[in-house]
Amino acid sequence: MGEFVQLSVAAGIGTLKLERPPMNALNIAIQEELRVAAAAFTADDAVRAVIVYGGEKVFAAGADIKEMADMSYVDMSARAGALSSAFDAVARIPKPVVAAITGYALGGGCELALACDWRVAAADAKLGQPEINLGIIPGAGGTQRLARLIGPARAKDLIMSGRFVGADEALAMGLVDKVVANAAEVYDAAVALVKPYLTGPAAALRAAKVAIDGGLEMDITSGLAWESQLFAALFATDDKREGMAAFVEKRKPNFTGR
Numbered sequence: 001m002g003e004f005v006q007l008s009v010a011a012g013i014g015t016l017k018l019e020r021p022p023m024n025a026l027n028i029a030i031q032e033e034l035r036v037a038a039a040a041f042t043a044d045d046a047v048r049a050v051i052v053y054g055g056e057k058v059f060a061a062g063a064d065i066k067e068m069a070d071m072s073y074v075d076m077s078a079r080a081g082a083l084s085s086a087f088d089a090v091a092r093i094p095k096p097v098v099a100a101i102t103g104y105a106l107g108g109g110c111e112l113a114l115a116c117d118w119r120v121a122a123a124d125a126k127l128g129q130p131e132i133n134l135g136i137i138p139g140a141g142g143t144q145r146l147a148r149l150i151g152p153a154r155a156k157d158l159i160m161s162g163r164f165v166g167a168d169e170a171l172a173m174g175l176v177d178k179v180v181a182n183a184a185e186v187y188d189a190a191v192a193l194v195k196p197y198l199t200g201p202a203a204a205l206r207a208a209k210v211a212i213d214g215g216l217e218m219d220i221t222s223g224l225a226w227e228s229q230l231f232a233a234l235f236a237t238d239d240k241r242e243g244m245a246a247f248v249e250k251r252k253p254n255f256t257g258r
Contacts, residue, residue: 027064060109
């Protein structure tokens with residue numbers, strides 16, 4: 001699709017593959033291609049789930065430091081919003097999204113993984129937010145998504161120390177959801193994770209994701225009202241009628257995504 005982000009679709013799974021060797025450094029060009037890729041997969045009804053992948057060697061080792069080194073406050077103040085929103089575009093894909101992590105997922109690479117719903121990692125993968133060692137902090141969602149995922153104390157430990165964590169420690173703290181033996185198995189494990197959703201009720205899956213993600217940004221009263229609106233709206237779908245009919249008739253539902 002782009003110079004650095006390649007898209008493919010097979011059997012309902014859209015793969016967003018980073019292609020900027022050797023380390024998939026996330027420069028401005030790749031950030032903007034991520035935004036376009038997220039929009040394409042959002043709009044494509046043939047895509048029922050998405051895998052974000054960097055290949056068997058590395059997921060993404062971070063931002064392009066050489067590109068940022070000479071940027072001033074004025075430069076970055078003009079760019080920071082677009083950087084954050086590019087990653088947010090991935091987070092807002094209204095379909096199940098899993099990061100397939102090999103090698104390193106550091107800095108911006110870790111933030112990209114955090115923008116996904118789940119993370120599968122190879123046993124030798126390393127994750128972290130080492131921006132503090134550059135005199136900065138994460139700027140593409142790391143301080144916010146990491147704290148919501150693993151809690152503020154653990155997030156402060158990782159962000160303020162800049163240390164890397166291995167896959168087993170990442171699994172124990174909830175930073176990743178599954179660890180597989182080696183990099184060659186990561187993509188297949190990601191496929192296995194999203195496969196159950198491919199024939200599910202697409203509108204309900206979308207509603208579940210936006211209810212949870214949106215609710216985390218609200219107080220409990222607002223979140224409950226948001227949930228109620230999404231819940232009621234699903235009663236207008238064919239899949240709701242099919243799902244309830246199948247339950248009454250004691251058969252497996254045949255969801256169409258409508």
